[in-house]
Amino acid sequence: MTADPSEAGHPPPQVSIRDRLPRDLAWMLAPVVVFGTCLFVVEHGWGFDSAAYWGAWRDGLYDVAPATPGAYLYSPAFAQAIWPFTHLPRPLFVGGVSVVTTLTLFWLLRPLGWKWWVPLMVCCSFEIATGNINWIFALVVAFGLRHPWLWAVPALTKVTPCVGPIWFLVRGEWRALAISVGATLGVVAVSAIAAPELWRQWVEFLLDNADRGGTVLGGSLLPSPAVRIPLAVLLVAVGARLDKHWVLPVGMILGSPVFGIGSLAVLAGLVRLGSSEDASGRGRRTDS
DSSP states (O other): OOOOTTTTTOOOOOOOHHHHHHHHHHHHHHHHHHHHHHHHHHHHOSOHHHHHHHHGGGSOTTOSOTTSTTOOOSOHHHHHHHGGGGGSOHHHHHHHHHHHHHHHHHHHHGGGOHHHHHHHHHHTHHHHHHTOSHHHHHHHHHHTTTSGGGGHHHHTTTSTTOOHHHHHHHHTOHHHHHHHHHHHHHHHHHHHHHOHHHHHHHHHHHHHTGGGTTTTTTOSSSOOHHHHHHHHHHHHHHHHHHTOTTHHHHHHHHHOSSOOGGGGGGGGHHHHHHTSBOTTSSSOBOOO
């Protein structure tokens, strides 16, 4: 039977401030995020973003201006992919997105242990309440280096957070680069053949609202996308050279045309990326 260290005259092991500080900050941030989430839900209702996905086909796909309730901003390919689910009743669709978001984030964060995943799940409450797709981006972070075709998801939704091809290009991983680009172009081709007019409308929609990126779409917490997107490209390029995988979710967040507290949910993908074998398939283990 092993004696307790304190009974044997040895002090218990000490946890350094450096180790505890991030976790303590997560616990302190959690109630702030919950408070902000509650205020947002009271004003805008549950499922602000998922309701927009549900209602995208009920009017013109790009008839609603950005930053207004019901605005759909992504490519026709994403709308076509979720089209079968939009036939569900609105509460079932919105509630289902929140449930799937919760389960996915819990699975991603679970390896950290409850002292970490509990506050971090609470910090993701805004993402769960709004029903955005940052939880999908977290999955792309976790598996996108082993399955490069996954980078088609950010490319065909928010566009600018698609930083995976930059990683592959800088590292000279030509096969992965070809798969990521080829998968994206393949989806575009199939979608455009099915609905070419919708693609024309989407391009016009993006061009007509490009000047809103520094104001409505950019938010007030960070600089405008015109500043953040080049920084994201530079960060991912340098991180790729230095083999620092944490730059992927950070680059996606910086490169997002719309920044909100829910965007931080993308960081959850680092847990599964860091706890598995080297994401590039070289048999090493990465540091998270």
